[in-house]
Amino acid sequence: MFVPSVDKDKCIGCGECVEICPVEVWELQDEKAEPVNADECMGCESCVEACEQGAITVEEL
Numbered sequence: 744m745f746v747p748s749v750d751k752d753k754c755i756g757c758g759e760c761v762e763i764c765p766v767e768v769w770e771l772q773d774e775k776a777e778p779v780n781a782d783e784c785m786g787c788e789s790c791v792e793a794c795e796q797g798a799i800t801v802e803e804l
């Protein structure tokens with residue numbers, strides 16, 4: 744399984760990850776990305792590439 748996570752100190756709430764994730768893992772909450780559907784993550788890393796702040800990591804367990 745894949746575990747997407749965000750460094751909220753780096754996240755600026757741009758919403759790029761929300762837009763790009765094909766399975767709607769990300770939502771903005773209080774202007775920070777939150778992996779609300781983390782169970783759906785398939786490890787494509789589109790969000791990692793889209794985040795210009797380098798705030799997202801996706802770990803494979």
Ligand code: SF4
Nearest residue numbers: 754755757758760794
């Ligand atoms: S793309 Fe990066 S900076 Fe933008 S909302 Fe997502 S985690 Fe935050």
Ligand code: SF4
Nearest residue numbers: 764784785787788790
């Ligand atoms: S790795 Fe892919 S599926 Fe997982 S949260 Fe990022 S964009 Fe969505």
